[in-house]
Structures are given as C-alpha cells and as structure tokens.
Amino acid sequence: MPQLVILGMLCGLFTGLIILAFRFVISWPLEQLLPGGDAENFEAISQLWKFFLPIAGSLIIAVILISVSYEHSRVGVPHVLERLGYHQGQLPLPNVIVQFITGALAILFGHSAGREGPAVHLGAASGSLLGQWLKLPNNSTRMLVGCGTAAAISASFNTPIAGVIFAMEVVMMEYSVIGFIPVTIASATSALIMQLVLGSETAFVVPAFQLASLTEIPFVVFLGFVIGLLSLLFNHTVLLTVKNVRIPLFVRLILAGLFTGTAALFYPQIMGLGYDSVTQILHGDLGLQLLLGLTLVKLMITAVSIGLGVPMGLIGPTFFIGAAAGATLGYLGGYAVDIPVSEIGFYAMLGMGAMMGAVLQAPLAALMAVIELTHNSNVIFPAMAATVTASLVCRQFFPAGSVFQAILVARGLDWRRAPLDSVLERASVTSRMRNNFVQRPRMLSVKDAQAALTAETEWLLVYDESSDENEQPCKLLSAADLQLYLDQPQESDTVDLLEIPGLRKDLIPIHSTATLKEALRALDQHNVDVLYIVSNRKIAANSNPSVSLISATNRTTLRGILLRDDIIRFFTDRQEL
Template identity: 45%
Template sequence: MSRFSRSDFTLESFRRQLANVEALPQLCLLGLVSGVITGALMVGFRLLLTWGATLYMPEGNSEAFEGLPNWGRALLPLLAVLLIGLLLYRQKPSARKLGVGHVIERLTYHQGRFPRRNWLNQWWVGVVSVLGGLSAGREGPAIHLGAAASSGLGQQLRLPHNSLRVLVACGTAAGISASFNTPIAGVIFAMEVVMMEYTIMSFMPVILASTMGALVAQVLYGAEPAFQIPDISLGSLLNLPWIVATGLVIGGLAGLFITVSRSQRIIDLPLWPRLALVGIATGVVAWWYPQVQGIGYDSLASALNGQLAMDVLIALVIGKLLITALTVAGGVPIGIIGPVLVVGASTGALSGLLGGVIWAEKAADPGIYAMLGMAAMMGAVLQAPLAALMALLELTHSPHIMLPGMLIVVVACLTSRQCGGGEGFFVSTTRNGLHPLQQPLMQALSRVSVPAVMERSFARTPRMLTFFQAKRLLETNPVWLVIERSSEEKPVLAFKAAELARWLLEHDEAPAESEERESGMIDLLEIPGQRLEMAPISLQATLSEAFLALQKDSLGALYVVHGYRPKQKRISGIITRGAIERYYHYTDARETEIGPRQGP
C-alpha cells in the first residue's frame, strides 16, 4: 500500500495537482470554499440594501417606492445617476466594467482574473442603482462579487489558471443560488451563460458551490422559496396554443430589449446627456408608476398571485422593459435579471387576463401565465433555456408546469434570436462570428495548465562551453538544452540535447588528441540542428494561453517561469507546439473511445 508523504499535502503539491484535468477532488474542495465565500458576500450585499433602505424608505423596505411622495421617487433616479457619473466615470474606462458581462469578459480574455477596483466599485454601484430607484437587479452584482472573490482566492493561492476558470463558475452559481434559493438553476446558469460548456470536471465543483451558497443564505433568510406561488394548474391542454402565442410576444419583447440596450444612437451620446436621459425617463415613469423602480420582486409576487391592475401590468411590460434597456444603453452598469423576470411575469399575467376574456371556460389562471412568462423572458433575453426552466421548476415547486414551460421557453428563445441578432444579452463580443468560449479547441486547452504537459527534463547552459562541460551537461540525460544569451534582447533558444550528443560522438577523437580538444570551446549555435526561439510563460498559464502565445509570436517553444519575485524566478520546464498538439489529440481520442460507454 502506498504511503502519503508530507510533501503530498503542501500548497505546491496542490497547485501541481490542479494543473491536470483529473484534479476533481481538489476542484471540489475549492467549490465548497467558493460557495461559502459567495453566500456570505451575497448575505452582506442584501444587508447593505436593507441598511441603506432604513435611511429613507418606508418601513426600511428597499422595494417600497410606492410609499414615497411623487417628487421623492422621481428625484431619486436623478440623484443616483449623478452619483454614479461623478464617482464612476471619473475612473478609467476599464474600471467601469461591472456585472455578468464583465465576468464573461474576464473569463474569456483574462483567464478569470479580476481587477480589485472593479470589485470594489460593484459594491456601491449595486447599492446605489437599486436604492436610487433605477430599474436594476441584485443578481448581476451578486454574480460579479462572488465570481471575483472566488477567483481572488485562487489568485492569492497562486493556483493555475484552469482552476480559476472553475472558481469563476463556482462563484457565479453560488451568487444565483443565494439570490433566489435556486441551487440547480445557479449551476445551469453558470455552465450555460458563463462557462458555455458542460463537463463533469466543472459540474461537480459548481454543484457543491451552489449548494453551499444556498445553505449560507438559508441560515439567515430561511429555506422558503423567493416567491410564494399559488397552488394552481394549467387545466385544459387547449391553453397550449395561447401559450405559444404568448411565447411569440415575449420573444419579440426580449428582442426589443436587446436591441434598445445596444442602441448605438444612445451609446454615442455624451456622458451627461446619456445619464440625464436615464434619470429623467425613470423619474417620469416612476411619478405615476413607482412599481417600475428597483428590482421589482414585490410586483413580481403580486403578478404571480393576480394582485396587479391591468394598467400597472402594462406599465411594467412597456415602462420597465424600456427604462431598463435605456439604463443599460446609457452606460449605467446594472443587473438585468431581476427586471427581466418582472417584465416576463407581467407579460404573462396580461396574456392570461386576455385569454380569460376570450375563452373564460377553458382559460388557465393568469398566475400560470405569469410563471411561464417569467421563465420565457429570462430564457429569451439570456438565450439560456435550461437555466430558465430550472429556475421555473425551483421557484414554483410544480413539476406539472414544465411541459408548457418547455414549449413557451423554446418559442420565446427562437423568436428572440430572430429579433435580437441571434445571441444572448451577455454574449455580445464575437471573434470571426464565434465567441471564443464556444471554440472546442480552446475549451479543451483551457481545462489544463502547462505543468501537466511541459517537459521537465532540461539543462541550462551558456552558448560557449568546453568539451568536458558538454559531456558533463549530458550526464543527466536532458531532453532539451536551454541556451542562455548574452543580453536580454536576444531570444532564449531551445536545442535538442540529442543533437549535441550526436555531434560529440561524431567528433570524438583519438586519446592522444583528447587533452587538446578538452581545452577547446564549442559554440552551440554552430552545431547542426534545429534551435527553437522561446518566450517566457507563467507556470499558472493554461494550454490555451500557451497555444495563443505560440501562434501570435510564431515561436517554436515556451519556457515556463516559476517564481513570483524577479530575482527568484527560475525555469521549470519547456512546452512546445508539438506537446500541446499531442495532448489535444490524445484527449480527443480518449474521449471518443470512452464516450459511447458512458451511461447505465
């Protein structure tokens, strides 16, 4: 039986294990820690909203804009955009990126590493946008705060970048889970919207993180679902055609939302006219219909229970949809998931009321349509049908609603793709028509870090050395020789040790002349053989980073740098284009071989 040594439990060993694709136990441990951290942050964010509401909101309720005087709730959005403009837009453009879109960007182009300034900005911008009466949700801030904090844990421990990607997904899932008490929907959202892939190695840590996020939130807020859903059923299947029609309408509204939020005419306006437009439009609508302000969960609960008048429903469908999209186009970084759910539920409730007028005998309760509309709008705007269906199931606790739910979500998603440009709200950046996270090769290479495939057998040597030094150099049987240059401007070169061994064998002379040859010098740049120009790459980097570096600079190889201080850096290994290709082809062949055998 093999025994564990103390070195197996060191942080350095933990990092090496995480570099491989099989590091499932280590990733699961990180998922547990990430879920606890994100759940605690989400609780803290909700407490900030509660404490802020006690300053001026009726009964300290962050959703009670109806209790404020008309002038007060109309003035709040103007004050909110003024504060955001003064404090946020004085910072550099990169510091203004917040929310889910920022999470996806950092995961796609920065290996899941987050700037601290953006994370700090997300706290106060999230609170100001919600309590300031803008149409904004708390899920976007929760996802950013959780994903960045989880990634920050990995950065502090100097974990390889492939594990940072999983930590980002863990923080995302736990943020959604803690917001709605929907752990399954959190997992699917993280995989479908952020990671854009489904793998066992990612699923298990994300599931654990989502579970822990929900548990931490339940300690303070209880295990009750986010909304109290009435006990109602669809009834007659004759409602299905009307559900399809509702899905078409919701898909069109989702396309309108995406189109307005990306309106170049609004985006190109100067800063202060943009912010003024957002504040004035929100204030004007809120003067008569304060339900459009804030997250709107109180209005959502009322729509599900059939307690909203028709004019309020219309204001929520049109007013909240347009001012939310206008706020996004105006450059105010807000969470959109909460407002989208409110708009969808209101549209569904309106459709249910109209269906009752047309066919009172067979029409289902408007609450059913409100539930379906909520899921359809979420799925259509985000292009995340599975996440929307899981949210519907967990929020309603009604399995019988899944059949019409699948129908309306698919119809709405297809309609939105036609009306809104064929992509979800958060996936707005494409490269050659394909988002980088959707490229199979880059997905496969991003799951592994360079220590998993780098060649560790090498020897460092100066360009000039004697015969005796050359022979001593080969005694350890290195695969590569790293030729160090006389200045930093000259590239470091890699040379096959076998080429030097062959040259020494060919030039091995008679014993009488050997002493004379031992004193001569060998120029490693003059020995026949292929020499590869190399550039440095971090030990934490993924194979996708290495692949892109080799493609970009037309290099033959990379030397892996270990150490975090300039004077302590050392070379840990060499990675070539061939090593990456061999890994990818071997993984692809292995997955093809074992794929058909998966299952019961």
C-alpha cells in the same frame, strides 16, 4: 479533485458572505426609510420623491463613475465576459468596489434595477481574486469565476441548480465534467450560507400552480411566441441605445434617472427590485390594464437605462416583465374562451421563465429557476414549451446571442471564440510541460557532456555563461544531436553546445499560470517553437503576466519546457475524443 472541492467551497463561502453584505446594504436603509418598514414600498412615497429619487441616484452614480478611470468603471456581466474572453478571468479589485457601491445605489434610489447583475460581478470577482491570491493557473482561475457566478445566482434567488446552469450557459458558455463539480459545490455552499442567515424562502412567494388542461398547450406556445417578441424588443432597445446614444456618461445617467422618475409617477411599481409586485402578479392581485402598462413601461425603462449605462442588473426585471406579460395574456386567454383555464399566476410564472430564457439565451437555466422557485414538478412541461418557444423566436431575429453578448459586440469586443481557443484555454502549461531535459552551460568537457546523456534526457537547455543574461536558457538542443557528435572522434576536450552540428531551437519564458492558449499566442508572437516554464518572477507593471519576458536579475524557478508540437498534439487528442 479534492483541491477542486475545497476551492469550490471557499469560493461559495466568500461569495455568499459578499452577497449577504450586498443585500444588507440595500435592504437595511430601505427598511428604515420607506413607509411601513417595507424595503420595496416605493409606491407609498410622495410623487415628488418618486420623480427626484432616480435623478439623485443617477447624479451620485455619475460622480463616482467619472471620478475613476475608464478601465475601473466597467462593471456588470458584460465586464465579466470581457475579462474571461480577453484577460483569462483576471477581474480587478477596483471594478468590484465600484460595482458594489453603484449597484447598491441604483436600487436604493429607485432605478428599475435588479441586484443579480451586480451579484454576478461580485461573485465572479470573488472567485477570480481567490485564484489570483493563490497564484493558480489561469484555467483554474476561469473555473473559479464560474464558481463565483453560480454562487451569486444561488444566493440571489435560493436556486442552487439554476445557479450552476446559469454559470455554464451564460458566463462560461461551456459544459465540462471537471468544472461541474466545483461549480456545483460553490453554488450549494452559497445557498447554505443564505439559508442559515435569511431562511429557506425563495425570492418570490409562488402558489402551487398546475396546468388545468392539455388543451391549453397551444396557448402556452402562443404565450412563448409573444414573450419571444417582447424579449426581442428588449434586446434591440438595449443594443440600439448602446450603439446610438453617443453623449457623455454624466448626461446619459441623468437622462436615465429622468426617464425612470417620470415613469414612476404613473407606475411606481417599476421602482427598485419590484419583487413585491411580482408576488402580487403571481397571486392575481393586479388588473389587466395595470399589467399591460407595467409590461411595456418596465420593459422600455429597464432596457433604456441599461443601454444608457446605469450599473444595474436585468435578470430581476426580466422576471417582472415576463410575469406581467404572462398574466396579461392569461387574462386575455380567459376572456377569449368560455371554458375554465389555469390561474392567472400560472401564466405569469411561465412568462417569467420564458422572458429570462429568451433575453439571456439561457433556456435551461430559466427552466430550472422556475422549477426551483415553485418546487412544483407539474410546471415542467408547460414551462419547457413556453421557454423554448420564446428562446427560439428571439434567437431567430436576434442572432447576436444574449443581451450581454450583444453589448460586448457593440463595444467592439467579439465574445465568440474559435474551437482551438476554447480547447486550449481549459488547460495550463504545467499540465503538458516536459521534464525530460537537463540544463547545461554552453561550454562542457567531453566527460560532462557524456554524463548529461542519460536514458531520460531528450533535450538540453543551453545557457551562455559569457552572456549578460547567463541565468536564462538561450537554446534548446536535442540530446540525439549531442550523442551523434560525441560518437565521432573528438579533437578537443571541450564541447561547445552552441557550435556543434545540430538543430537548436530558440525559446522564450512563460509563467506557470498561463494556459495553452496563451502559450500558443506567445509562440506565434515571438516566432519560436519552444517555451520554458518558470515561476516566482517579477512582472513589469504594463506587461502581460503570462507571456512577458524575464530579465536576468529576476529570481526564477524553472518548471519545465513546452514545445509547439505538444500543444498541437493536445488539441488533436481532444478532437478525437
């Protein structure tokens, strides 16, 4: 447990520093270039700049993405989920660099973008690269991916609890006690870094709201229902764009810039992060007609841009859309009844949480984000009602899961995992390996064979000195079979461990960083029942580092053995708990 605490702190520290750098790369140029030194004041630039900035940004991003390999152009939360599901959380460094640059460019050039998606990729990669550098087992690297994700969300909004829940609800898609502690420490460490440098203010300035009367609860539920329909429209628009727009990436990005630039001529508030507009909405400073237009335009431009491949985040835009939609409904509700109701900003805040929870299918993370952003316990009950209703509506008509999961499925990658896989990938091979064996050459004297049979020995790893691969064990022999043979009269002074009667098991090597899921896959692929676990070996450039075989010339350290029965027993024990 102390090691997990230290790893969580290191991951939170690294992630906090990287997110700090990412935010600086975005805010400093905008403060120098936009009118009034306001990093979000896109509204004050000329119409010409509003139109051409997103197009120019798309052009630069397109040049970068087509200049790197396809594998290194994959970025964002879907990429993190893909690497977790198919590559044990091993995130490549080139993708991180591409995400840092292109994610910043999308915001700098006024795309309807959020910084949280790129931040999640950067944070998750910080944890993954830390695990790879320390040569940790793959299950520990997966845990560090969760730590980095939580730290990224915490640093983005100054919401450490929401960061923890987001990591487990959206990225890891599981809750575990052993993982909760380092993830929490990473999130808290990252929040501390941001507060030391930037202060303790949250991303939005939120007034102290409360529900005016319990008679408004039905309207709050209705708000959740409408937000659920909007989230459904958002998710379907993203998915349809991903599936049906089959044109080159360069053209897709230029189209995204063209759409954004055209919309910005009429609604410049959609450009950039839009946090200033969200704050205005929360204070009730925008009118009904503008709010209605912003809701629809921001939703469609953001969804289409993401579907076309702009490397940007969507959590911030869901807050914007939810705030605008909630405020719109607040205005309409106030007009419909002749009694005092809650403030417009109150409904905007409920809409923020409901939209985020529905689009990401993360109602608990959204609820905690609302609570931490407002520092107001009075919003818990209405926020729960709106967020849960919106999530249920979206879930009912969009069963693919979150928008990130839907994008993965559209790419032909199934994020859903069988219960067996989910259990086995949480444990490393070293946690279940056996050490009750001895390693012996094929030919032994009777005296040496008897000496090998100690009380602790249950297995013999046999290697053939005459083979070209004499450094590798070639068979696993039961000590009981050798004992049975030695109990019989011997006609020779030597014992051939590969010829005496007994059951000999074939075996292959696996690296000590592998998980039990990888171990089971290796056993199935090679049709064997035993693995011997090694470390300090060379890996071929195109091989799977967990299951590739070892050449006789590589220097290895034998750590233990693992039988198929050990893996099955581990899964059975977990199912009985």
